[in-house]
Amino acid sequence: MKTVAQTVIEADHFYTIAAHTGNVIQAVEGTKEAGTVRLGKYEHKPEQEWSFIRVGDGVYRIRNRASGKLLDLTMTGTANGTWLHLWEDVGGTSQMWSVQPTPEGIPVEVYCFTRETDWVAYEAVQGAVFDHLFAVLPDFGLRPYQRSSDRDPQSSES
Secondary structure (H helix, E strand, O other): OEEEHOOOOOOOOOOEHHHHHHOOOEEEEEOOOEEEEEEOOOOOHHHHOOEEEEEEOOOOEEEEEEOOEEEHHHHHOOOOOOEEEEOOOOOOOOHOOOOOEEEEEEEOOOOOOOOOOOOOHHHHHHHHHHHHHHHHHHHEEEEEEOOOOOOOOOOOOO
């Protein structure tokens, strides 16, 4: 399994942060020093893009592309369920985040874009991209993983 130390988060790159539902965290501008965050459908907006600023081994500050503000814990809370908001960089621990692997590893989503609109040609492009990805995974010490569903595919139940 890939560890946090093996994860490559590049400086000056922007990422989306997705919930298990597929919705992404997006910034909603508020006052001069603060703002709110919410989950929304991914729409390729700067409000939905985040850079990870390394402050230690596996520890980052997470800055929004549109506002320049950091993800922050409301009232510096640490309990489960503490609300997030956006705040100016104050150097506090409530603005530090670590990337934690799941039991299956660290999930990676792949977004590719092509101008190809013919379905057969599009499928060929998609197939070539994933053939290449699967071929180079071992070069990075990675392996593919797919969680199986709880439903028995041989069962007649739906």
